[in-house]
Amino acid sequence: MVRLSAQFWLIQAFNGVSYGALLFLVGSGLSLIFGVMRIVNLSHGSYFLLGGYVALTVIWTTGSWALALVVASLSVAVLGLVMERLFLRPLGFDPLRQVLLTVGFAFLFQQAALDIWTGNNFDINPPDALTRSIVVGGLYLPLYRMFMIATALVIGLGLWLVMEKTRMGAAVRATVDDAQMARGVGIDTSRISMLIFALGAFLAALGGVIGGAFLGVYPGLDFEMLPIAFAVVIIGGMGSLGGAAVGALLVGLADNFGKALFPEISYFTLYAPMALILAVKPTGLFGRE
């Protein structure tokens, strides 16, 4: 039986928030992609997994974790960009076909990953500087989890600034609101779609590298991550950056407390509230019609 002391609640809350930080990286990209392109991207979990695998290869050959972080994110971003240009864009707007196409690719990526990196479980070891713990008020807090929270904060802040303060961001917001009208006033929505898709893949891969330290990197992680990323975006509302942040935090906490308090129905405690929110407000907490 778990002893429900104050320490338990604090540690679980900290873990939940740091997991939420990771989920924000995955969810924000998925949310932006949906907002701009109305595409439900079922390859998003694959980007997460591929990010982890590419990082492993870089670490094995160069030994540098920081380099792996950059190379993995960028190469998966290029992969996403190519996928968007060659396959999704020519397909036109048809949600079902888009979904099926992205899932077809998810299967292809899964097999490719299995062939290249075998079926073994790997861990991505972060640099020693990040593996220590610091003591705050009697609690041992792993530095790595603080790093995750900091990364999410920096990226979230950066995205928010770009979205709210730049011309580019205004164009993206216009596309989210009404793509047709945005095209009408001269915004190159095709280019915006391409950039956002690449950005989404970049963030997912970044999450894959960072998450690889405690989730590991293994076959099947892609389809484990995908529904959780969906939960984040669905709760927050598709296309909303703030929604993704709130959704990530809620899912991160629900997941941690669910697993700690009700291990037998932990996934249920994660997805059932999400289904309820959707039933009451189909566009999510912060989504617009």
Add this chain to the structure above:
Amino acid sequence: MMTRERIKVLAVVATLVVIAILVPNTNSFVILLATRALAFSILVMSLDLLLGFTGLASLGQAAYLGVGAYLTAILATKYQFGLGLDFWLVVVLGILSGAALAAVFGLLAIRATGVYFLMITLALGQCVWGLAYRWNSLTGGDNGINLRGRPNVGIDLSNDVTFFYLVLAFFAVSLLMMYVLVRSPFGHSLRGIRERELRMRILGYNTWLHKYIAFVIAGAFGGLAGVLWAHTAGIVSPENVVLTTSVDALLMAVLGGAGTLVGGAIGAAIVFGLREYLSTLVPWWQYVLGAVYVLTIFYLPTGLMGIPERIRQHRARAGKPGEAKKLASAPA
């Protein structure tokens, strides 16, 4: 018109007869493969009721298969129930449990449309998966539940050929029932909703109720598929309710041709064939499967069953322009 429909029905009946005669004379590998494909086809056809006839793309159809399958497995292993004549009772319970689950999920999901329907069904499907995966004491968690042998309902179903006939019979009856359903006035209303829901609502149809009933019926057939699947595979695990199984069902329906019912069975046969047969031959079989999906979506949006129609349309367009329009609007 009538004759073309009759030819189609005759072709399906003839194919079923050929399958019934041919398959038992092959080896045990093919018999098991055919049984699996047939059992799963019931799920795919139930999904086609939603996808092809009502225009609702569900990404959580595996939940109903899972409920039927887990019910069968839990009753059989924990209570020794459903291994004799009471197997028929399990079939009924499986159908009812699928329908009941769909009745609950439908309340949450039917309001949403398009992409949102897709996502809410995904979420609901994951709820069931989460329970199956984590509720160790009931579901055996990740390992699932092994069934020890098939029921003996007077006839011993542990014989693979006998069981194949049983599943084939269930498949044929399900196909017939769904065929009658989609040809009924109710089925036509569903198609009206698929084409233009707003117009149907203006005409005075309760479109919510129509969709809800279709959803529950699809769930019932999903439950039936689950009961059969449990005894076909001999093991029930979270693998049966996971997102990829729902996606598989969706892809099979689209591959065969949405809105055709039998297309779902053809899609299931092809995918199961590729997966189980090709995987024994080459290690890169999954690329073939992925490529089949991607190519289908790009070049055959109406699926394999849509090929004759496309050829006809192509010819008609070359000949008389008016003819093409008439054919295009003919019911599939």
